[in-house]
Amino acid sequence: MTKGSAGSRGSVLLDVKGLKKYFPIRRGLLQKTIGEVKAVDDVSFFVNRGETLSLVGESGCGKTTTSRCILRAITPTAGQVLLSESGETVDVATLPKQRLRSLRRQMQMIFQDPFASLNPRMTLLDIVGEPLLVHGEGSPQERTDRVVELLRLVGLRPEYMRRYPHAFSGGQRQRIGIARALALNPRLVVADEPVSALDVSVQAQILNLLLELQETLGLTYLFVAHDLSVVKHISDRVAVMYVGRIVETAPTEKLFASPKHPYTEALLSAVPKPDPRLRSERIVLQGEVADPANTPPGCHFHPRCKYAQAVCREKAPVQEEIAPNHFVSCHRARELSLRGVAISISSKSFH
Amino acid sequence: MQTDAKPLLSVRNLRTNFFQDEGTTKAVDGASFDVLPGKTLGIVGESGCGKSVTAQSILRIVDHPGRIVEGEIILTRADGTEIDLVKLKADGREMRAIRGGDIGLVFQEPMTSFSPVHTVGAQIVEAVLLHNAVDRKEARRRGIEALRSVGIPKPERRIDEYSFELSGGLRQRAMIAVALSCDPRLLIADEPTTALDVTTQAQILDLLRTLQRERGMAIMLITHNLGVVAEMADDVVVMYLGRVVEQGRVDDIFHDPKHPYTKALLQSIPSIESEPRVKLPTISGSIPHPFNRPPGCPFHPRCASYIAGRCDAQEPVLRDLGKGRKASCFLYQ
Numbered sequence: 001m002t003k004g005s006a007g008s009r010g011s012v013l014l015d016v017k018g019l020k021k022y023f024p025i026r027r028g029l030l031q032k033t034i035g036e037v038k039a040v041d042d043v044s045f046f047v048n049r050g051e052t053l054s055l056v057g058e059s060g061c062g063k064t065t066t067s068r069c070i071l072r073a074i075t076p077t078a079g080q081v082l083l084s085e086s087g088e089t090v091d092v093a094t095l096p097k098q099r100l101r102s103l104r105r106q107m108q109m110i111f112q113d114p115f116a117s118l119n120p121r122m123t124l125l126d127i128v129g130e131p132l133l134v135h136g137e138g139s140p141q142e143r144t145d146r147v148v149e150l151l152r153l154v155g156l157r158p159e160y161m162r163r164y165p166h167a168f169s170g171g172q173r174q175r176i177g178i179a180r181a182l183a184l185n186p187r188l189v190v191a192d193e194p195v196s197a198l199d200v201s202v203q204a205q206i207l208n209l210l211l212e213l214q215e216t217l218g219l220t221y222l223f224v225a226h227d228l229s230v231v232k233h234i235s236d237r238v239a240v241m242y243v244g245r246i247v248e249t250a251p252t253e254k255l256f257a258s259p260k261h262p263y264t265e266a267l268l269s270a271v272p273k274p275d276p277r278l279r280s281e282r283i284v285l286q287g288e289v290a291d292p293a294n295t296p297p298g299c300h301f302h303p304r305c306k307y308a309q310a311v312c313r314e315k316a317p318v319q320e321e322i323a324p325n326h327f328v329s330c331h332r333a334r335e336l337s338l339r340g341v342a343i344s345i346s347s348k349s350f351h
Numbered sequence: 352m353q354t355d356a357k358p359l360l361s362v363r364n365l366r367t368n369f370f371q372d373e374g375t376t377k378a379v380d381g382a383s384f385d386v387l388p389g390k391t392l393g394i395v396g397e398s399g400c401g402k403s404v405t406a407q408s409i410l411r412i413v414d415h416p417g418r419i420v421e422g423e424i425i426l427t428r429a430d431g432t433e434i435d436l437v438k439l440k441a442d443g444r445e446m447r448a449i450r451g452g453d454i455g456l457v458f459q460e461p462m463t464s465f466s467p468v469h470t471v472g473a474q475i476v477e478a479v480l481l482h483n484a485v486d487r488k489e490a491r492r493r494g495i496e497a498l499r500s501v502g503i504p505k506p507e508r509r510i511d512e513y514s515f516e517l518s519g520g521l522r523q524r525a526m527i528a529v530a531l532s533c534d535p536r537l538l539i540a541d542e543p544t545t546a547l548d549v550t551t552q553a554q555i556l557d558l559l560r561t562l563q564r565e566r567g568m569a570i571m572l573i574t575h576n577l578g579v580v581a582e583m584a585d586d587v588v589v590m591y592l593g594r595v596v597e598q599g600r601v602d603d604i605f606h607d608p609k610h611p612y613t614k615a616l617l618q619s620i621p622s623i624e625s626e627p628r629v630k631l632p633t634i635s636g637s638i639p640h641p642f643n644r645p646p647g648c649p650f651h652p653r654c655a656s657y658i659a660g661r662c663d664a665q666e667p668v669l670r671d672l673g674k675g676r677k678a679s680c681f682l683y684q
Contacts (some may be wrong), residue, residue, distance in 0.1 A: 058548035059519075105439040168636040198639060199397040199574060204631040211630060226548065233621035234628065252627040270553035271623050272578030276601040279582055284557050285550045288518050341623050345354075 012084065013220050014047040014188055018094075019079035021065050021093070027294060037293045039065040040076070041244035046318070052214065052221040054231040054252075057241035058289055063224045069093070069189050070222065071107055072100060083188070105135060108164075108186040112193035114173035114285055118165040118293070124151065124176060125161040143169065150179040154209060171202035182217070192224040207233055228271050230349040232256055237325075240264050243290045243300040246319070252324040257340045260328040262305045265338040283339075288349065299331065307332055328345070357427060358385035360409070361455075365422035365437075367401075367408045376641040377679050378404040378417065380593035383669065386537060386638050391563065391570040393584030393601065395577060399638055401593040409571075410450050413439040428453060429536065444491045453480045455530030457523075459542035464526060465514035471498075471525050472510035475532050483531040494631055497528040502558060520551035524558065531562065536561075541573045556583060577620055581605055586675075590611050592641065592649035595669055599676040609678040611656045648681070656682060 021040040024033040038063040047053045055063040069076040072092050081092040085106060095103060108131075111117035118127055128147045132138060137148065148158040154175040165173055174194065181189055191210070195203040211220060211234065225231050231238055232252060239249040240263065248261040259265045269283040287304045290296055298301050302312040309332065317329040330336075367379040379401040386392045407413045409424055424436040426449065439446040450456075458464040466474060475494035479485065486492070488521065493508070498506035500523045501524040514522055530538060540555045540559065544552040556579065563570055572583055580587055580601070587604040587610065597610040615634045636653045639645055645652050647662045651662035661681050669679040 058550060122438040171637050200620055201490040201616060201634040202579070203399060204621065204633040204636055207621060208630050208633060225501065227621075227627075228549070229623040232623055232627050233625065233631070236628070256623065256627075266550060268623065272552070272556070272576065272582040273624065274577040274581045274617065274620055274622060276397065276581045276584075276605050282553055282557070284553050289548070289550075348543060 009046060009048070010263055012046045013049045014084075014222070015082040015089075016066075017044050019066065019069055019081065020045045020077045021062075021069050021074065022077045022303060033259065035293055037316050038244050038295060040069065041292075041293055043079075043241075043244070043246050045239050045249055046248060047220055047222055048188075048236075049220055050214070050218050051236040052223055052234055054223040054235040054238045055241055056225055056228060056231050056238060057228060058267075060243075060289055060292060061241040062244040062292070063226075063241050064192055066070045067109075067192055067224050069103075071109060071190055074307075085171065091345040098115065098230060101135075105184045106186055107188045108181040110174075110181045110189060110191040113197050114170050114177055115197070116176055118173055120165055120330075123162050124156075124166055127165070127176060128161075128179045128183060130179060132174065135184060137184070145276055146183065147179075150183060153182065153213070154179045159332060169202075170198050171205055174198060174202075174206050175209065176191070178206075178213070182213070182219075185217075186219075188220050188222065189224045190224070194223075195230055196225065203230070210234060226243065227256040228256075228268065240267065243295060244301060245329065245332070246327075247301065248328045250328075252321075254259075254323070254326055255340075257342070259338050259340050260322055260326065260333045260336070261301075261330045262307050262336065262338065263301045265340070267305075268341050269339065299329075356387050358425075359427055359454065360571075361423075361425040362384040362405070362409065363409055365405065365424065365525075366420045367404050367413055367417055368420050369417040371416055374642055375501055378633065379408060381422075382588075382590065382593070382595050384588045384595060384598060386569050386571050387586070388536070388569050389563070389567045390585040391572055391583050392668065393580035393587045394573045394590060394621070395575065395580050395587060396590035396680070397575055397638055399592065399641060400590040402590050403541055405590075406456075406541050406571070410454060410456060411436060411439065411446050411538065412450070422568040426453065426537075432673050449484065449532075451535075452533050452656045453536055455535035456535070457526050457530050457538065457540040457543045459531055459545050459644040462514065462546075463520065464521075466523065467513060467515055470511050470513055471517070475510070475525075475529050479532050493532060494528075497532040498525065500531065500562070502554075510552075518536070519547055520554060523547060523551075523555055526559065527555075527562070531566075534566070535568060537569045539571045542575070543572070544579060545574070545576070552579075552649045556585065556599065559583070562634070577605075577617065579634055592639070592644060594649060594679060595677075596650065596680070597678045599667075603674070603676060609672065609676065609683060610650075610680050611654045611682070612650045614656065615653075648679075658682075 022036040022038050025032045025035040043103050057063050068074045070081050076093045083092050116162045123145050128150055131142045132143045151158045156175050195206050233250045238250050238255045239246050242263050248264050266285045268285045285304050290300050298314050299312045299317050302308040307350045311331050319327050322328050322333050361384050365379050365382045369376040395679040398404045405649055408419050425433050427433050474495055474642045476490045479493050495506045495510055503509050503524050544555050585603045587601050588595055588643050589610050597613050634653050647663040648667050667676050667679045667681050670684050671677050
């Protein structure tokens with residue numbers, strides 16, 4: 001995605017409309033449903049071909065549930081997940097089970113924990129070649145050739161393909177996971193916290209690899225993360241979630257430089273900056289993240305929002321486009337002037 | 352580090368090894384640093400650098416088969432006397448009085464560090480009774496006070512709850528309350544915010560700063576997060592594979608790093624202030640396994656300024672560069 005068109009609705013690959021996922025809370029002998037956890041509560045967004053959209057938010061905000069609904073790892077309660085597939089559009093949310101397998105070629109996932117997501121009893125060849133085997137691609141020799149190609153692509157030496165995962169470091173294992181995700185030439189790659197389990201010196205290597213692969217293969221990423229510095233580094237656009245809802249979506253630079261939702265502002269200010277000269281006044285949010293089983297009325301963020309007014313307690317805000325491609329759900333978005341993060345070229349310039 | 356104040360804790364040439372069947376792991380390999388009273392010392396490093404084992408060595412809670420094989424850990428007690436913690440018996444009376452008394456500890460994972468079958472209150476009361484000659488009623492009163500001081504709402508009710516009834520942020524606050532219940536002069540915080548969300552992390556860091564101001568205690572903050580160190584620390588120690596590679600004041604470390612590892616680490620972190628979608632400079636390779644520790648300088652296989660024939664043959668020592676600055680690198684010796 002080029003910078004100029006960042007954020008506008010272009011060639012949409014994934015279009016999520018009104019996605020909901022409620023988990024029932026059951027109690028007692030008869031497992032009667034006594035309530036619902038609204039993990040994802042009416043979420044809509046789109047991802048253009050070749051771009052990276054990040055879903056950010058704190059634990060329990062529903063970002064992982066959203067990504068799992070998109071992959072149909074779990075079936076959503078309501079809403080549409082529209083994926084463009086060679087000219088036609090299919091709704092992943094309601095697709096019959098038999099058709100899911102062929103669809104999963106299009107969508108692959110990179111997992112968070114490179115130690116837990118690789119089978120310790122399988123060699124690299126088996127791990128990376130498994131998606132090919134499952135989908136009945138090629139002869140054994142062709143599959144091996146493809147694995148060699150994939151390992152080279154992610155910066156691993158093909159000579160290692162008879163080894164087991166334990167012989168590799170965290171960063172190398174994450175490369176194996178990426179190779180496996182790319183085996184079937186997917187269009188959409190969902191990466192759920194792909195670098196959060198890695199050491200800082202290795203994070204940069206994996207982030208660079210993801211950027212490179214996107215350029216060479218034209219991949220589309222849905223990136224799920226909690227670390228805003230990582231998100232800023234990889235995304236074209238960012239969607240911020242809070243208690244099951246998206247509160248703000250904007251092109252990366254805009255969102256960081258001039259956030260329009262008070263939660264985004266607080267989130268940005270809470271990130272510790274790696275510069276002791278910037279020990280600035282931080283906005284420290286009071287209280288706790290709301291319980292998705294017992295959400296506050298009106299705007300979910302109002303109990304912690306310092307700008308909250310009567311209307312925020314009564315009515316849930318609707319998403320509106322406040323500036324081109326900048327969507328926000330806040331009653332006061334137009335009147336507030338919120339603080340973002342400046343890009344400091346001086347201290348961190350590597351060009 | 353400044354020399355005007357007498358250090359509260361002085362670690363000298365500490366070596367802690369783990370003796371396993373596969374071989375000896377030198378988890379801490381000659382670390383030296385001082386913690387000054389009322390100041391925050393940040394210890395940064397990636398996994399396997401020995402930062403947590405250093406903390407465990409100070410508290411003498413290194414797990415079997417680990418053992419301190421060399422070095423001194425000098426603690427200056429409230430009455431001015433100095434005591435070498437390495438010479439004490441790990442489970443002896445004096446060490447038990449220091450652990451939790453003079454030195455408080457906050458762990459990374461508040462969920463696993465609390466007992467799930469005892470109330471939070473029972474665990475605070477236990478700590479208070481262990482270190483003070485008070486009765487149960489007074490201990491409970493102090494426990495409630497400790498919970499209140501860390502910003503837990505309705506402490507008189509919360510004290511009778513179990514740790515699983517608290518949220519992550521409240522649990523970490525309760526953990527800090529336990530550590531503070533006996534008025535320690537040094538608080539060792541091992542990755543205190545790593546398991547928390549950013550907004551909760553901001554709350555806990557704020558709390559630590561306030562408590563430090565009120566009580567004048569020293570904090571030894573162990574973390575891999577350079578942002579947290581930049582926000583909190585007065586002085587910084589950078590560790591790599593069991594060694595201190597660089598130390599100095601926080602501003603110097605971040606704005607004028609000397610050691611190639613510190614430099615590379617600072618450049619490779621994605622920052623919230625950098626431009627989006629620009630490739631980061633990286634450190635090549637990964638951290639070697641402690642069994643395959645490279646000869647010479649442990650960082651040389653990944654170092655950009657590596658001097659062939661020198662860095663892979665000899666071990667650099669930590670050199671004083673003036674103004675409290677020390678680095679262990681052949682570029683400076």
